[in-house]
Amino acid sequence: MNRRVFLGASVSGIVGVTAGCLSGIIDDETTFEASPVRVSPAAVDETDYEHIRTEERVEQREYEGESYEETSYVSEYAREVEHSLEDLESSSVPAVVSVVSTPTVVVAGEELETLADRDPEVIAESVQDGYEEFDLENNVGGRAVEVDDLEIRVSFDTYAATATVADDADAEIDCVVDVVRFDAGEDSLVTIGIYPDDEALELSDEQGEVDTLLAGLEHGEDVDVDIDEETEIDHTDDDE
Structure with missing residues (x-):
């Protein structure tokens, strides 16, 4: 595997999500698209959580003089x-879980x-709307979970943290942040949970x-998701 190159990214409401699975060249622009991801309706029904949104993000970037487009799902x-x-x-x-x-x-080799690959604070800021201004402290442990549909066992990292509630920014509270990240085929998957301590x-x-x-x-080309938001972001002026 090639060494992974880290790009600068600005966090301005939404952080650019990078990704991969080569799907072709259109108008001299390389495009990469992830497969959709969701929690099965049956699993959601077992909890007190509700589906809030599914977002498709299409981002324009440039690296080493080459333009490319990436599509991810949240x-x-x-x-x-x-x-x-x-x-x-x-x-x-709120207690929030984002997948x-x-x-x-792969650009310019x-x-x-x-x-x-990003810090948990960056992930937490970029994929949910309930909390902001994170300060992650120590890792307080973890636990393993079997992902049934993907037939894989993965482990959460659990952090003590402070953050502000998005609609009450004057009050900082203690919270817990659970993060798991793993590869599934050509994609990288992240699940993050945030709830008050x-x-x-x-x-x-x-x-x-x-x-x-x-x-x-559930993740894959055959996973059916209803897109609630379609976000297009042009990073070509701010990528390094």
Whole structure:
């Protein structure tokens, strides 16, 4: 495998997601597209989470004088949880789980970075709308989950963190961030869960909900997703 090259990326609402699976050359522009990803409806029904959106991101980039286009998919799930935290306007805060599929990009003979290569803070900022301004602290452990449809066993890394709730930016709260990243065929998959660290919330129960969603992950060309957002981003002026 070629060494992976890391590109600079700006985080301005949405961070560019890089990816890979060569699909052809159109008008001298190389295109890379991931396969869709989602949590199966049956797995969602086993939890208190609801599907919020599925986004298709098409991004224009340039590397070593070559232009390329990459397409990735983000599906977000969320639920409201009651809390005993002070200084928050609302009596509930979101728990969010996002699943991401990004292709492998090879340009000018180099394999470029994917979202899975980025810091967990960057992943958390870029794929969900419930939290912002993350500060991840120590890794507090992890746990393994069997992804049934993909027939693979993967492990979460769990971090203690602080963040602000998106609709209450004046209040910083303690939260937990679960991150798992792994390769599936030509794509890189990421699942990230974020929820408050609060004595009113049974941590093992929330982790069980997140595990159920991960276990129900479906990914591939035959996965049928309804696209709620189509985002086009041109990074050709800011890539290094």
